[in-house]
Amino acid sequence: MDKELTRPNDVAGQVESFLNYLIVECGLSDNTIKAYKSDLHNFSEFLEDRGIKRFQDLRASMIIDYIEWGKKEKRLSENSISRGLVTMKMFYKYMVMEGKISKNPMSSISSLKLQKRLPEVLHYKAVEKMLQTPNCNEKLGIRDKAILELMYATGARVSEVASVKVSWVSLDYGYIRCQGKGSKQRLVPIGAKAINSVKKYLEEVRPSLIKGKDDETLFLSRTGKKLRRENIWELVKKYADRAEIQPNISPHTLRHSFATHLLEGGADLRSVQEMLGHVNISTTQIYTHIDRKRLKSIHQKYHPRA
DSSP states (O other): OOOOOOOGGGTHHHHHHHHHHHHHTTOOOHHHHHHHHHHHHHHHHHHHHTTOOSGGGOOTTHHHHHHHHHHHTSOOOHHHHHHHHHHHHHHHHHHHHTTSOSSOTTTTSOOOOOOOOOOOOOOHHHHHHHHTOSOTTSHHHHHHHHHHHHHHHHOOOHHHHHHOBGGGEETTTTEEEEEOGGGOEEEEEOOHHHHHHHHHHHHHTHHHHHTTOOOOBSSBOTTSOBOOHHHHHHHHHHHHHHTTOOTTOOHHHHHHHHHHHHHHTTOOHHHHHHHHTOSSHHHHTHHHHHHHHHHHHHHHHHOTTO
């Protein structure tokens, strides 16, 4: 049975939670977040106008009304309305993922063919510079380096890194278990540098952070509590700033860079899909577009008749 949800005029909490997810998990820019917030405001206003009491009461047939309402009442452009529909699809998908509703009323709405922005990807030299930034003469610096090394070595989502348990890490075999969306688990290999960083953290730092508590979480805060994904997002931003990397970097940037660098090095798409935990290979294929873009720039730069 679906849970009773907040009414449209009380939507602020759900909106805040969703926007936080977009920032931390998806690594979207401030301008994009503002646009999504505006879309959600318009949508909640539409629901209120229609007297809809619960989010799950939305039906696909109402979407036409929403489009007409946007054109006539809000005087929105077609592009703004299209973007708004994409926002709603993401919002309801998030609500299902979080267990707020059991059925997605937007699932029957065809995907809109809007231009997709390619994700930000760092050059491997920029990643290397960032990984060298934490001060390993300090305990938290050792921890932070282990987190960054693990994220780049595995392409794990920030929520996956935050929830990793000590027992999920096999340094002897060079694997880590990640629990992704829908509680699906996968094994991902980790390289020697990440292994060394995590081992150093486990041996020299974690025992002093756990302070006798019975906590299986791998990465802990200064006070021995589980690091939240927001904490990891903040430390990624901090070390990106210290490494003088562009300001829009997020934990997801390391995930994008992981996938892109693997493909550029010759890895096959199926293997990258498995490591990223993508259900559909079409999700992974965006990284081939990045690679094609890079190849095109190389062709234009070096071919005599480009």
